[in-house]
Structure formats: structure tokens, C-alpha cells
Amino acid sequence: MTADDIASAVRYLLAGELVGLPTETVYGLAADARNPAAVQRIFTAKGRPADHPLIVHLAHPHGLRHWACQIPDITWKLTAFWPGPLTLILKKQDWVPALVTGGQETVGLRIPSHPVAHAVLREMTRLAPDAGIAAPSANRFGAVSPTTAQHVREELGCQVDLILDGGACEVGIESTILDLSRGEPVVLRPGPISPAQLALVLGQMPSVLTTADAPRVSGALESHYAPHTPMRLLVREQMRDYLNAAHQRGERCGVIAFSLPETAEKPHSWRQLPSTPDAYAQAIYATLRELDVMGLDVMVTEAVPDTPGWAAIADRLRRAAS
Numbered sequence: 001m002t003a004d005d006i007a008s009a010v011r012y013l014l015a016g017e018l019v020g021l022p023t024e025t026v027y028g029l030a031a032d033a034r035n036p037a038a039v040q041r042i043f044t045a046k047g048r049p050a051d052h053p054l055i056v057h058l059a060h061p062h063g064l065r066h067w068a069c070q071i072p073d074i075t076w077k078l079t080a081f082w083p084g085p086l087t088l089i090l091k092k093q094d095w096v097p098a099l100v101t102g103g104q105e106t107v108g109l110r111i112p113s114h115p116v117a118h119a120v121l122r123e124m125t126r127l128a129p130d131a132g133i134a135a136p137s138a139n140r141f142g143a144v145s146p147t148t149a150q151h152v153r154e155e156l157g158c159q160v161d162l163i164l165d166g167g168a169c170e171v172g173i174e175s176t177i178l179d180l181s182r183g184e185p186v187v188l189r190p191g192p193i194s195p196a197q198l199a200l201v202l203g204q205m206p207s208v209l210t211t212a213d214a215p216r217v218s219g220a221l222e223s224h225y226a227p228h229t230p231m232r233l234l235v236r237e238q239m240r241d242y243l244n245a246a247h248q249r250g251e252r253c254g255v256i257a258f259s260l261p262e263t264a265e266k267p268h269s270w271r272q273l274p275s276t277p278d279a280y281a282q283a284i285y286a287t288l289r290e291l292d293v294m295g296l297d298v299m300v301t302e303a304v305p306d307t308p309g310w311a312a313i314a315d316r317l318r319r320a321a322s
């Protein structure tokens with residue numbers, strides 16, 4: 001990645017074109033957030049319903065005041081997590097295009113830490129100080145988020161004008177979304193920054209939204225992050241019987257587990273994932289994609305531990321399986 005690559009990405013963005021952009025969480029499909037025609041192209045490329053708001057990425061916390069209003073004091077303390085995988089929902093400024101916010105009165109803002117995303121944002125705001133980059137995950141609506149440039153090419157290749165290759169995403173799952181527009185902080189999407197980490201700054205545990213009272217957050221749709229192959233979540237003790245019965249029926253399974261197959265388990269396409277949440281998160285979407293293109297009958301994923309450190313991953317797996 002050279003300064004020329006960054007400069008040409010910024011030229012594309014300022015000209016209203018779409019750029020595939022690496023962030024530390026997942027790859028984004030980026031457009032100039034001030035340009036409604038460019039933002040419209042995001043919705044078209046993704047096949048995303050118009051009422052699903054986008055996250056606007058900024059270069060610096062100074063930018064908050066340009067995009068948001070009625071900013072609660074706690075916001076400035078929470079910027080300690082920036083640059084990083086935390087999105088804050090705030091009341092939007094009147095001028096912010098309704099297209100960006102899905103018609104809502106709030107806007108999602110985040111400063112990504114990936115050096116490439118950060119360089120593009122810095123260069124863009126050097127040329128256009130109030131700029132922001134609207135970027136949802138660079139996948140077709142409802143599909144698994146991309147964590148490599150190749151994933152973006154496979155999903156949206158012909159609809160993206162330029163893809164910056166910043167290697168595999170370090171975090172691997174989407175940012176935590178914290179809503180600060182409701183008077184009381186609420187986690188709308190669990191993610192890499194846990195409620196306990198937020199509590200250190202907030203002084204209390206934030207409430208975590210359950211899907212029953214979910215707003216228009218596309219990540220809150222039950223069937224989000226879904227591979228095409230049907231997926232089942234099983235605890236390890238259920239897996240052997242399930243897999244052997246599937247084998248008997250002539251079904252081919254993709255398996256994602258913490259351990260290797262036991263000798264009593266019939267052969268299937270097996271992927272062993274790490275047993276720490278950070279390393280698991282980094283690998284899970286790429287693994288789902290890899291198994292998803294094998295034409296398997298079903299993907300069997302071992303349930304992850306029911307502990308706070310695994311909550312964001314458990315959330316994504318549950319949605320992938322629903």
C-alpha cells in the first residue's frame with residue numbers, strides 16, 4: 001500500500017465512486033457520506049433496504065460536532081476507544097442526508113484503527129475537512145461480512161470501483177454499537193468492545209438490547225450474517241451422533257469445532273478453530289465462506305462457551321444459524 005494508492009482511493013471517493021476499504025473489523029464498502037448519489041450506490045450494490053442506516057467513519061473526534069448534535073458528555077470519554085471497533089449512535093445534525101441514516105434522527109459514527117482506513121480518512125479530510133466515509137460491511141445484504149480483499153472481490157467485485165488490499169482484518173467481527181441517543185447507553189450490537197470494557201468508562205454496565213425491542217439495525221435481523229448452506233449449532237457431545245447420522249443419510253457436512261474429529265466420527269470437511277475469542281473471531285467469517293462454497297448439505301458449528309468473552313461471537317453464530 002503506497003501513498004499513491006491512498007491518494008487514488010480518496011480521488012475515487014471524492015468523485016462519488018465506491019471503494020472497498022479494509023478496517024480492523026471487516027472490509028467496508030466506502031462512499032463519501034456527504035454525497036447522496038454515492039451513498040445510494042452503496043444500497044444498490046449491496047441490495048440493502050433503504051431503511052437500514054450506515055455507519056459514518058471519521059478521521060478524528062473533532063468531526064463528531066459536524067455530524068452529530070446534543071452530544072452527551074460521556075461521548076468524549078468513550079472516544080478513548082477510538083480509533084477502534086466502537087460505533088456510537090448520536091442525534092444527527094439536520095444536514096446529514098436521510099439516506100445515510102435510513103431516515104432515522106440518529107447517526108452511527110466511528111473512527112477505525114486500521115492504518116489503511118485511517119490513512120484514507122486523514123487524506124480525505126485534508127482535502128475536505130468535514131468529510132466522512134459511509135461504509136457498511138462490503139457484502140451483499142444479509143451475507144457474511146468480508147475479512148479479506150478477495151472476499152470483497154467475490155461478493156461485489158464488478159460493483160466496486162477500487163478495492164484496497166490491507167490484508168486479513170485483525171478483529172474479524174463487526175464493531176460494537178453503543179446507542180447514546182436514548183438518555184441511557186444501550187448496546188445495540190455486541191462486538192469486540194465488551195459491555196464490561198464500556199462499563200469502565202460509563203461507570204455502570206450498559207444495557208444490552210434484546211432482539212425483541214430491536215430498532216432498525218440490520219445486524220439485529222435474526223437471519224443476518226448467514227451463509228447459504230444451512231447451519232446448525234451443536235454442543236460437542238451432540239456432534240458425533242449428528243455427524244454419523246448425516247453420514248449414513250449420505251449427507252456431506254462442514255464442521256467447525258474447537259477440537260479435531262474423534263476416531264469414531266465419520267469423515268466430513270473439518271475446520272478446527274482457536275479456543276480464544278480473539279483468534280476465533282479473526283478466523284470465523286473466512287471459515288464460514290470457505291465451507292460455504294463447497295456445496296455441502298449442512299454446516300455444523302460447535303457452540304462457543306456461554307461466557308461474556310464469547311458473547312459477540314455467539315451472537316453472530318446464532319444469527320448465521322437462524
Ligand code: TXA
Nearest residue numbers: 025028053054106107108136137174175216217218219
Ligand atoms: O465494524 C463495523 O461496524 C463495520 C466496518 C466496515 O466499520 N461496518 C458495519 O456496517 O458493520 P454495517 O452497515 O454492516 O452494520 C452497521 C450497523 C447496522 O446494523 C446498522 O443498522 C447500524 O449499524 N446502524 C447504523 N446507523 C445506525 C443508527 N443511526 N441507529 C441504529 N443503528 C444504526
Ligand code: MG
Nearest residue numbers: 136137145218
Ligand atoms: Mg453488515
